Amino acid sequence: MGGGRGVGTILSVLIYSKNWRLRTKSDIWLPSIKSPSVTSFIRKTMIKIRAAAKHTPTFTPFVRLQSGVVWMGLRDHRLGCGAGHGRGLHERSERRVEADTVAVTVMIDLFPTTSDQNMLLEVQRAVAAHAETEDRFDEIRTISGVDQAFAGEKVISGIVTLDYETMEEKDRAYAIVATEFPYIPTFLAFREGKAIVSAYGKLAHKPELLMIGRCGINHPRSAGLATHIGVALDIPTIGVSKSILCGRSEQPAGTGSVHLLMYGGRQIGWVLKSKENCNPIIVAPGHRVSMESSIEIVKHCLRGYKLPEPTRQAHIYANLVKRT
Secondary structure, X not given: OOOOOOOOEEEEEEEEOHXXXXXXXXXXXXXXXXXXXXXXXXXXXXXXXXXXXXXXXXXXXXXXXXXXXXXXXXXXXXXXXXXXXXXXXXXXXXXXXXXXXXXXXXXXXXXXXXXXXXXXXHHHHHHHHHOOOOOOOOOOOEEEEEEEEEEOOEEEEEEEEEEOOOOOEEEEEEEEEEXXXXXXXXXXXXXXXXXXXXXXXXXXXXXXXXXXXXXXXXXXXXXXXXXXXXXXXXXXXXXXXXXXXXXXXXXXXXXXOEEEEXXXXXXXXXXXXOOOOOOOEEEEEEEXXXXXXXXXXXXXXXXXOOOOXXXXXXXXXXXXXXXX
């Protein structure tokens, strides 16, 4: 976070007057969140704000995820706007509000550089809480693969966009970012996430779905890199990895065969034999993709190699950038 204050949370209290005109804004710095979850913390905060503003009958909480920031606030249900419609308190409305409106926004840095494990776990809990494992995407016309390479203290993120039917390349972009975070197993999003977000922003045409060469919900805290990126950007993602991070599964026999990956009594992904004489790959939903669709999409993208074409091409591209 900015201002040299280290890692923490900014609680922004915004008071809107009629027609959503911002009247006042104040920021309160919180060094850390001590509550068991971010959601619990902000719910308690909003109850206090609503009581103080005396708007409890007409205001309800909303949650929105955008560009690496979790936005939580209050919405006036008389206007019918909020996270469910992709709209929130930051948009103007044609209808008048007869009284002042109070909005509370908590901004959580989803890619902090701290090594404080409590803070990292708090962020991962927020990511897991907001991840969706149901299909919420348009017809897939293009799909992008994402993979990383490393050069010294820098991470190189390569993204290659392909036509979903033909697997022909349509776009590519990369970003090189200094690694501000050390390598810690199960916390890769904090090391690699910023580079992916930067590369994604450079794409001329955004795909309907990202396939990321890392874990999705097949993670001890259901917050692998693919899930983290999906939640941060609020885009559909699938994770494809080469080894099991957590969970158990039978080994698939022949090419194309698949087995469930189970952890804690629930399915967290698939183990897929994608090519003969190769170890299987692990497939899991990241965000806004169902368990069933994740394996169907990956199978569709196989073209005779161990890795599906999007992540295979991204791997080649990231290493090409590294060499040049």
